[in-house]
Amino acid sequence: MVTLTLKPRETYEECYDDLKTCWGKMLARTRKGASDSGRHLPIQWNRVAGSVRSIETKRGKGGAWHVHAHIFVLLRDYIDQAELSREWGEFTGGSTVVDVRKCHNGIVPGLLEVIKYAVKFGDLTDEQLWEVYQHCAGKRSIDAQGILRGVKVGSLDQDDATGLTGAYRDWLAAWLFGEQKYEIRDADPLPTRPAAAISVSAERAIADAKAAGWMSWRGDQGL
Numbered sequence: 001m002v003t004l005t006l007k008p009r010e011t012y013e014e015c016y017d018d019l020k021t022c023w024g025k026m027l028a029r030t031r032k033g034a035s036d037s038g039r040h041l042p043i044q045w046n047r048v049a050g051s052v053r054s055i056e057t058k059r060g061k062g063g064a065w066h067v068h069a070h071i072f073v074l075l076r077d078y079i080d081q082a083e084l085s086r087e088w089g090e091f092t093g094g095s096t097v098v099d100v101r102k103c104h105n106g107i108v109p110g111l112l113e114v115i116k117y118a119v120k121f122g123d124l125t126d127e128q129l130w131e132v133y134q135h136c137a138g139k140r141s142i143d144a145q146g147i148l149r150g151v152k153v154g155s156l157d158q159d160d161a162t163g164l165t166g167a168y169r170d171w172l173a174a175w176l177f178g179e180q181k182y183e184i185r186d187a188d189p190l191p192t193r194p195a196a197a198i199s200v201s202a203e204r205a206i207a208d209a210k211a212a213g214w215m216s217w218r219g220d221q222g223l
Contacts, residue, residue, distance in 0.1 A: 001110055002051075002071040002079065003099040004088055008064035012057065012128075013135045015067040018092075019055060023069060025091045027145065044084040047077045050146035054115045057132065059124055072103075072114040074147065115142055 006022070009015035026045055033042035052072045060066050073079075081100040089096035103110030118141045119132055144151070170187035 001099075001101055001103055001114060002073055002084075003068055004071070005066075005068040005097040006092060006095045008060055008062075008066050010064060012065050012131050015065040016055065016057065016135060019067045019069060022088075022092045022095075023053070026088070029091070043087050044079050045087075047075055047079055048073045048146060049076050050074045050144070050148035052111065052114060052144045052148055053142065055118060055141040057119050059128060070114040072111045118142075 004019075004023070006015060006019050009018065026043075029040070029043055030045040030048075032040040033046045051074070054070050056068055056070055058066045079100050081098060084100065085096045085098045088098050118136075119129075121129060124132070172185045172187045173182045174185050175181075176183055
């Protein structure tokens, strides 16, 4: 995982646009480094085979906006953090704070950490949220590059488990912000399908979610 930061800005629009501009400069330089012209040497980002980038924004204690990019990367070779810091400073005009670390808990937890949120809504006032919405509406804050761009994921209705037959039920994990926990809800509360025990596929999905740390589990929810 890689984190790229910018120095604080006074407005959300300025910090968001500046980060995307600097990101575009680095990708353009990466393409030049990958060309056969020989006029440009490769940079650290040429070691990235594919990536998923998410822009995260926070409001600092002093009132300034802090924006940074969290990036999940698949590497051809490990990135030199000091050299990446120097190169990022050139693209940003002086912002050199970067972080590079391995996904020690595996690919899925690392990817979830990168894309978990763009803004912490509970940390902002209504006016600040409106400022974010006005500038972000219709814009892409999560994007993929390289070999991870255009990956086919299939239908959301597909189940990766095979050979399952019989009654089933769908369940949703709903986040309760005030209580800071997930609540498991029946996605189809009407008795249109047999009210049987949770199917193997649902049990598997819940177990996977718990193992990945997606939900906090309570034993009193009747599941």
